Amino acid sequence: xxxxxxxxxxxxxxxxxxxxxxxxxxxxxxxxxxxxxxxxxxxxxxxxxxxxxxxxxxxxxxxxxxxxxxxxxxxxxxxxxxxxxxxxxxxxxxxxxxxxxxxxxxxxxxxxxxxxxxxxxxxxxxxxxxxxxxxxxxxxxxxxxxxxxxxxxxxxxxxxxxxxxxxxxxxxxxxxxxxxxxxxxxxxxxxxxxxxxxxxxxxxxxxxxxxxxxxxxxxx
Amino acid sequence: xxxxxxxxxxxxxxxxxxxxxxxxxxxxxxxxxxxxxxxxxxxxxxxxxxxxxxxxxxxxxxxxxxxxxxxxxxxxxxxxxxxxxxxxxxxxxxxxxxxxxxxxxxxxxxxxxxxxxxxxxxxxxxxxxxxxxxxxxxxxxxxxxxxxxxxxxxxxxxxxxxxxxxxxxxxxxxxxxxxxxxxxxxxxxxxxxxxxxxxxxxxxxxxxxxxxxxxxxxxx
Ligand SMILES: Cc1cc2nc3c(=O)[nH]c(=O)nc-3n(C[C@H](O)[C@H](O)[C@H](O)COP(=O)(O)OP(=O)(O)OC[C@H]3O[C@@H](n4cnc5c(N)ncnc54)[C@H](O)[C@@H]3O)c2cc1C
Ligand SMILES: Cc1cc2nc3c(=O)[nH]c(=O)nc-3n(C[C@H](O)[C@H](O)[C@H](O)COP(=O)(O)OP(=O)(O)OC[C@H]3O[C@@H](n4cnc5c(N)ncnc54)[C@H](O)[C@@H]3O)c2cc1C
Ligand code: HEM
Ligand code: HEM
Numbered sequence: 191x192x193x194x195x196x197x198x199x200x201x202x203x204x205x206x207x208x209x210x211x212x213x214x215x216x217x218x219x220x221x222x223x224x225x226x227x228x229x230x231x232x233x234x235x236x237x238x239x240x241x242x243x244x245x246x247x248x249x250x251x252x253x254x255x256x257x258x259x260x261x262x263x264x265x266x267x268x269x270x271x272x273x274x275x276x277x278x279x280x281x282x283x284x285x286x287x288x289x290x291x292x293x294x295x296x297x298x299x300x301x302x303x304x305x306x307x308x309x310x311x312x313x314x315x316x317x318x319x320x321x322x323x324x325x326x327x328x329x330x331x332x333x334x335x336x337x338x339x340x341x342x343x344x345x346x347x348x349x350x351x352x353x354x355x356x357x358x359x360x361x362x363x364x365x366x367x368x369x370x371x372x373x374x375x376x377x378x379x380x381x382x383x384x385x386x387x388x389x390x391x392x393x394x395x396x397x398x399x400x401x402x403x404x405x406x407x408x409x410x
Numbered sequence: 411x412x413x414x415x416x417x418x419x420x421x422x423x424x425x426x427x428x429x430x431x432x433x434x435x436x437x438x439x440x441x442x443x444x445x446x447x448x449x450x451x452x453x454x455x456x457x458x459x460x461x462x463x464x465x466x467x468x469x470x471x472x473x474x475x476x477x478x479x480x481x482x483x484x485x486x487x488x489x490x491x492x493x494x495x496x497x498x499x500x501x502x503x504x505x506x507x508x509x510x511x512x513x514x515x516x517x518x519x520x521x522x523x524x525x526x527x528x529x530x531x532x533x534x535x536x537x538x539x540x541x542x543x544x545x546x547x548x549x550x551x552x553x554x555x556x557x558x559x560x561x562x563x564x565x566x567x568x569x570x571x572x573x574x575x576x577x578x579x580x581x582x583x584x585x586x587x588x589x590x591x592x593x594x595x596x597x598x599x600x601x602x603x604x605x606x607x608x609x610x611x612x613x614x615x616x617x618x619x620x621x622x623x624x625x626x627x628x629x630x
Binding site: 207233235244275282283288290300337344371374381393395407 | 427428449455459462463466482492493495500502503505507509516518522539545585589594597600601602603604608609610613614615617620624627
């Protein structure tokens with residue numbers, strides 16, 4: 191695993207052209223965005239056409255992982271084919287003085303590469319435990335134990351983070367110098383993901399206890 | 411424009427296979443998801459490889475629109491080439507009794523097709539006004555007026571909603587019958603987008619007034 195603090199440089203594919211001053215290529219920035227937002231959009235080519243599938247990702251070291259049906263289209267089509275996995279976090283609507291300068295505060299990552307399948311059942315089980323415990327620490331051991339058949343039905347793919355870029359925008363609008371004299375309100379409307387109170391399943395047994403860590407859950 | 415209430419049937423490409431009981435193909439369901447969530451992920455093929463770009467979409471009638479740099483890669487590469495535009499909304503983490511039955515409450519849409527460019531400057535201006543006013547009603551007229559050069563630098567693409575599918579999950583976990591006797595807490599952790607208090611630009615003129623509708627802004 192590379193030094194997470196080391197600045198990285200872009201490949202031809204990951205060099206940001208538009209608003210390039212928002213670009214970051216270092217592992218620390220990329221890791222932080224992936225860790226904050228499990229929802230990814232995985233793009234792949236199927237019969238010559240692009241498909242974008244929303245999927246949950248999780249990171250371990252310098253790789254990103256996702257899971258799905260072993261016999262599903264997404265998992266079969268993305269195995270050993272080029273993919274682009276994109277994670278984006280919406281942080282706010284930026285209202286400028288000119289419509290042209292409206293913007294979005296955001297953090298986003300694109301990862302390119304050819305996914306590899308995890309095939310060893312013990313390693314698959316370890317990774318799925320990590321996936322579940324990443325949401326609710328310690329939950330895996332409390333659950334009805336996983337079966338061999340369930341592990342078999344589950345495919346796990348992973349990508350190294352060797353070809354990845356991040357883009358981040360924060361702060362107030364940026365208008366042209368002459369437009370700051372224009373008499374219109376400008377500013378930012380902050381947006382974030384909020385977690386509500388846990389809703390117990392009506393079919394819960396009377397004496398089960400809610401995992402305490404659920405109330406600490408945060409996302410984004 | 412087709413009757414929004416009419417049930418639609420899937421094409422070969424949009425027929426949902428996995429968890430197919432979550433599928434919807436009617437316009438009303440698809441419109442509601444697109445209208446709730448402007449963030450889309452557009453997938454396209456560039457030099458044979460997939461790219462997924464986060465972009466804002468807006469809907470008018472039976473089409474979805476997005477904008478960007480006239481000379482940018484995304485806008486050039488998606489013009490008259492196959493794309494998949496995906497919108498997804500995260501509604502909750504579903505904690506089941508078995509790890510295998512963990513799930514995500516969500517609403518999502520995939521749209522397939524070949525985008526068309528809007529080229530007429532008057533129509534582009536009308537659509538950009540609709541885009542801005544969709545966030546803050548009436549704001550376009552308050553802003554520093556748009557210039558011809560700005561309209562020229564802006565590309566707008568659109569896709570018809572003729573080949574689209576939606577997938578929705580809501581409600582408590584679904585475990586196997588025998589697992590309801592397993593003594594572990596199950597339930598849903600609801601997640602939603604929250605809008606914070608508007609943050610005025612420190613460079614605002616002293617007497618500008620915040621648009622009243624900003625406090626009514628909601629998303630997701
Ligand atoms: C929530 C959100 C909404 C957005 N809305 C819009 C919109 O409405 N219109 C618009 O034009 N753009 C929007 N963007 C920015 C958009 O994602 C692209 O960055 C931009 O369109 C330029 O695309 P391009 O392919 O022309 O970029 P290029 O700069 O040519 O892309 C080259 C490389 O830069 C990297 N890169 C580009 N974009 C990103 C990114 N977002 N995150 C990480 N790496 C990246 C990739 O490695 C890519 O291969 C939005 C971004 C976010 C996160
Ligand atoms: C926030 C979120 C997180 C998710 N996390 C995961 C995950 O971690 N693992 C996982 O396997 N799946 C996940 N899904 C579901 C995922 O998006 C796919 O539906 C699923 O993986 C099946 O993909 P497939 O290509 O095999 O489906 P198929 O059913 O074979 O796809 C056929 C057609 O169905 C339609 N379709 C499929 N999925 C969707 C969708 N989500 N929205 C609208 N139309 C759709 C499309 O038209 C597609 O062309 C998640 C969905 C959301 C919204
Ligand atoms: C945090 C934990 C987990 C979450 C949030 C989660 C979420 C999801 C989601 C959203 C889907 C897609 C359902 C759909 O197509 O609509 C899915 C599919 C699937 N998950 Fe998970 N999952 C989790 C853990 C697991 C574990 C531990 C296993 C295996 C033991 C597993 C096995 C599967 C399989 C096999 C599918 C494909 C089902 C099918 O298409 O038939 N999941 N999961
Ligand atoms: C609600 C209003 C709007 C929002 C939220 C918005 C948001 C965005 C975002 C997020 C980007 C990408 C910036 C980046 O690459 O990091 C962008 C690019 C762009 N927008 Fe907008 N926009 C809005 C309205 C407009 C309008 C009205 C115009 C034209 C008059 C416009 C013209 C452009 C152009 C030309 C680009 C490409 C800039 C470049 O890459 O050089 N936008 N917009």
